Amino acid sequence: MPQIVIENLFNLRINSSSVHRKVIEIIHENGIDWMHACGKKGRCTTCKIILKTGEENLSPPTKPELDFLKQGRLRRGERLACQAYLPTGEIVVRVGEINKFPHIDYSE
Template sequence: MLKIVIENLHHREIKSNDKVRKVIDLIHENHIDWMHACGKKGRCTTCKIIVKKGMDNLTALTEREEFFRKNNRLNPSERLSCQAYLESGEIRVCVAEENKFTHMDYSD
């Protein structure tokens, strides 16, 4: 079972029986607004997640993520939710401050 916990969205839990899934797809399928200004194509960093736990449960960095890391636009604890696939287990993530929507109620 795959599981995502979004800590600063009141520890919202997403579960899936799938084997491997793209993180942003799991989030959107569970009716959670998540920014993705470039249309989930890995051309920006608006969909980034801050991974608090479970980085090893995600696929390796993509070429696009490597590009943003090299240009200091993606920290070692961050991934692009449109590029990262959850392969197994659980990840605990947060929405980055600069990517929060004003219409949503975030927690600490």
């Protein structure tokens, strides 16, 4: 069963009964506010996740992600939540400082 742990949201664990879903869809379906300025189209980097563990549980990087890596707008260990699919397994992620919402309390 796919599971997302958001480390700096007090290790919030999100389980999904459906497989092969975009990370951002799983997060939003569970009532968590997650930034996305381009409408989840892979055209910006506002939905970026900082991947701590579980890279092997995600789909391979998409063309937009590879392009952002080349441009320096994404770093190794960062993925776009709107592009990465979580077919199975667990990932542990963090919200980047620049992508935090002011109305949400984050942990360290």
